[in-house]
Amino acid sequence: MTNDPIYNHLREVSWRQKLTNAEEVELRTWLATHPEVQADWQTESGLNAGLSRLPDAPVPSNFTARVLQAVEREAVAELSQPQGNWLTWLWLRWLPRTVFAAMAVGVGLLSFHQVQSTHRKKMIESVAAVSAVSSLPSPEILGDFDAIRALNPNPAPDEQLLAVLR
Amino acid sequence: MDDPDAALMLLVKQGDTSAFAELVDKYKQPVMNVAYRMLHDTMEAEDLAQAVFVQVFKSANRYQVSSKFSTWLFTIARNLCLNEIRRRSRHRTDSIETPHPELEDQPLHQFEDKQTASPPESLLHSELEAKIDEALAELPENQRLAIVLCRQDELSYEEIAGVMDCSVSAIKSLIHRGRETLKQTLKPYLQSGAWRGPE
Numbered sequence: 001m002t003n004d005p006i007y008n009h010l011r012e013v014s015w016r017q018k019l020t021n022a023e024e025v026e027l028r029t030w031l032a033t034h035p036e037v038q039a040d041w042q043t044e045s046g047l048n049a050g051l052s053r054l055p056d057a058p059v060p061s062n063f064t065a066r067v068l069q070a071v072e073r074e075a076v077a078e079l080s081q082p083q084g085n086w087l088t089w090l091w092l093r094w095l096p097r098t099v100f101a102a103m104a105v106g107v108g109l110l111s112f113h114q115v116q117s118t119h120r121k122k123m124i125e126s127v128a129a130v131s132a133v134s135s136l137p138s139p140e141i142l143g144d145f146d147a148i149r150a151l152n153p154n155p156a157p158d159e160q161l162l163a164v165l166r
Numbered sequence: 167m168d169d170p171d172a173a174l175m176l177l178v179k180q181g182d183t184s185a186f187a188e189l190v191d192k193y194k195q196p197v198m199n200v201a202y203r204m205l206h207d208t209m210e211a212e213d214l215a216q217a218v219f220v221q222v223f224k225s226a227n228r229y230q231v232s233s234k235f236s237t238w239l240f241t242i243a244r245n246l247c248l249n250e251i252r253r254r255s256r257h258r259t260d261s262i263e264t265p266h267p268e269l270e271d272q273p274l275h276q277f278e279d280k281q282t283a284s285p286p287e288s289l290l291h292s293e294l295e296a297k298i299d300e301a302l303a304e305l306p307e308n309q310r311l312a313i314v315l316c317r318q319d320e321l322s323y324e325e326i327a328g329v330m331d332c333s334v335s336a337i338k339s340l341i342h343r344g345r346e347t348l349k350q351t352l353k354p355y356l357q358s359g360a361w362r363g364p365e
Contacts, residue, residue: 015341016316016323043349046356050298051317056195057202057211064190067219068183074220 002037006030011041014048171235178226190219193236196318197243203314204247206303214250218243233328236320240329244311251307294355301351309344316341 002008010027013019019027031038060066171192177185197218201211221242229238302310308330315326327334349356 012323012338015345017319043353043356044345047345047349047352050294050352050355051313054203054295054298054302054317057198058208059194059198059215060212063194063198063212063216064187067190067194067216068187070216070220071183071186071223074224 002034002040004030004034004037007034007037007041011044014044018052169234172231175226175229175235176231178223179229186219186223189222189235193239194219196320197239200240200243200311200314200318201247203299203302204307204311205250206299210250214246215243218246221246234325237325237328240315240318240321240325241331244315244329247311248307297352297355298348301348304351305344305347309340309347312337312340313344313348 006026007030010019010023010030013023027041031041171189174185174189178189194215197215198211201214201218202208205211205214218239222239225242229235302313305313312326312330315321315329316323321329323334323337327337330337330340
């Protein structure tokens with residue numbers, strides 16, 4: 001066995017067809033300088049000869065007529081069942097599209113449901129947070145609400161105390 | 167249009183059955199050879215070859231004139247062969263090694279050993295052909311198909327690659343591996359030189 005491109009090329013040609021005279025001469029010349037490949041070529045050519053001797057499979061003399069009859073039968077069968085064939089065609093043509101559309105709608109509904117339930121969950125959490133706030137004070141206290149609100153939330157620093165501390 | 171078969175297919179597309187008959191006549195032998203070598207059964211090969219041509223007629227509208235007719239034809243033949251081989255393997259009921267239901271030490275099927283110790287010279291070639299046929303049948307289906315298609319004059323390596331839907335180098339590798347197995351199996355015959363001589 002060799003990786004020589006000339007030999008490999010001729011070997012691959014010989015797998016398909018008988019070598020031409022020119023190719024045969026080229027091979028003989030090459031083999032003369034590479035006697036170690038002679039045995040491999042003997043096996044290759046032996047197998048080529050064996051494969052080419054394989055007899056053709058027997059073909060009945062009326063084969064073509066039988067094929068034409070079969071084609072005719074198929075045509076007649078198709079004509080006699082137009083409705084069934086039309087329905088089959090329609091079914092085969094639309095089935096994948098219908099399945100795809102159903103899957104798309106299903107995925108859409110599922111996503112919508114998911115978004116809705118997330119939204120609902122957030123609402124529940126907000127309501128729970130509001131309900132946790134302590135109850136409002138009595139209305140009497142709320143009567144002074146505006147006055148208290150008007151007071152300065154940041155009283156001025158006690159200068160006297162600061163002086164004493166210093 | 168370089169391919170005369172493509173011109174005939176254009177006529178077949180228009181419903182011309184005589185053009186179709188011409189194509190069937192031209193390709194029935196190579197298609198039968200491929201079917202027979204793949205299925206190893208004359209009757210099944212005949213049915214399959216017929217189905218190939220019926221499929222050709224039915225799919226004529228889908229045939230692209232840009233592709234070579236023989237490549238398209240053998241692609242259909244290949245697909246139907248592989249379908250049939252798969253169908254067979256699914257419905258295989260018993261093998262020759264299945265034990266007999268009543269005689270447990272005996273196989274279900276028993277075949278006469280037709281091999282004789284020293285065949286007459288006149289039978290030597292047919293015996294060798296039978297051996298190579300058997301060895302071919304034992305190959306994995308893709309190697310077998312590649313080798314069988316390779317022997318078809320109609321197809322180049324590029325076209326075989328198109329039929330088998332793989333690269334040219336992958337095809338050559340399949341053929342090489344298949345041939346190596348054949349060489350091992352048929353070693354005694356190849357070494358004897360019985361096949362050499364005028365082809």
